[in-house]
Amino acid sequence: MSLHALSSLDGRYESETSPLRDFFSEFAYLRSRARLELDFLSALAVAGICPAPNFSLDSFTDEDARKIQEHEKTTRHDVKAIEYFLRDKLPTELHQWIHFGLTSEDINNIAQAIALRDSRDQVLLPALDNLISSLRNFAKQYRALPMLARTHGQPAVPTTLGKEIAVYLSRLKTCRDQIANHKFEAKLTGAVGNFNALHAAAPQVDWISFSKDFIQSLGLEPNLVTTQILPYDNWIRYFNSVQLTNSILIDFAQDMWRFVSDGYLKQKMIEGEVGSSTMPQKVNPIDFENAEGNLGLANALLTHYAQKLPISRLQRDLSDSTVRRTFGVALGHTLLAWKNITRGMSRVEADEERIKAELNAHWEVVSEGAQTILRAAGRSDAYESLKSQARGRVMDRDSYQSWVEALDVQEETRAKLMSLSPETYLGLAIRIVDEVVDK
Secondary structure: OHHHOOOOOOOOOHHHHHHHHHHHOHHHHHHHHHHHHHHHHHHHHHOOOOOOOOOOOOOOOHHHHHHHHHHHHHHOOHHHHHHHHHHHHOOHHHHOOOOOOOOHHHHHHHHHHHHHHHHHHHHHHHHHHHHHHHHHHHHHHOOOOEEEEEEOOEEEEEEEHHHHHHHHHHHHHHHHHHHHHOOOEEOOOOOOOOOHHHHHHOOOOOHHHHHHHHHHHOOOEEOOOOOOOOOOHHHHHHHHHHHHHHHHHHHHHHHHHHHHHOOOEEEOOOOOOOOOOOOOOOOOOHHHHHHHHHHHHHHHHHHHHHHHOOOOOOOOOOHHHHHHOOHHHHHHHHHHHHHHHHHHHOOEEEOHHHHHHHHHOOHHHHHHHHHHHHHHOOOOOHHHHHHHHHOOOOOOHHHHHHHHHOOOOOHHHHHHHHHOOOOOOOOOHHHHHHHHHHO
């Protein structure tokens, strides 16, 4: 089946993304909405509107889903097809109460809010936690490994490899908290948001309180001020958090790719794997490359959600419905990318000799510290003095120390200048790593 799948998520990458099927497949959407219709019946019964249904859909099957689809061939309306399916299951005295006073979106939006929340809790957050853990371990392992930094692509003040990873770790932890703490909204307010049908049929019921209690019983946040559809602002804030996470990870994947390209990172060779169909020596950073591509695909859809979903003509149009059915696609590419980065992190290690050799070939990078020490000693021309020696040049240890020896400074200042080296001029990088890792 996967060989004939239209989407790579259900084909080539099926094993990686299949956990999301339980939330975003057509089967899952049908099952969730059928169960919600029964939950609504039970809530009506508690309110004294109808008899209690003595039926559950805990064992919703493929055959049940196919029966709904058979109804839909006639109705051309998926929620009405679910209603007719439930009529086949429930006693006649309950038929009139199925989908009582509701509009389709009352069921659809709740089902999708549940899918977004549960997929986050059961699939996406564990994957993100694994990714974050891989960065934490890497940052801790190389917390003190000096490395040449680059600004504008040029050699810059030294850092440590662990600190550069810790920057991403800190950013991702913030995003993770935003994703985990998001409360999903849903609505049950009727055809244009005013409870018209429910209030007309049973004015004795406080339908606003009923709606609020029903949605909260499902672990969602009620939105009581709507048109026919839920304003999707709340969902978009969640997608924005995922999108920011993905953008940070695009940055990370590109940096890791560059570290591999520059020889800072070595890739572990896996028996049987091939890096090139023609160049047998190749070990390619395919996990980071694959992640970058999938993050871009995910963010393209997430961007469209932010552009499309806040907009609906008058009380509603149907253009949002088909877009909302792609949530699993955006999150599938996201999940695939997160897993690839985690796998990529398990396959790289620092080439410490290469990193230190390149760092020690650029003594000019300590000129920032040297001119600042001179300023503190009262030299107003410190910057200009170093600029004449270092700008556009590569300095080695001897040329740097010769410059220090020729300075007319106090011995205390000279000693500070002599103590500088690319490997020790690290500022508080190690402390920063420790605080991020231990937080």
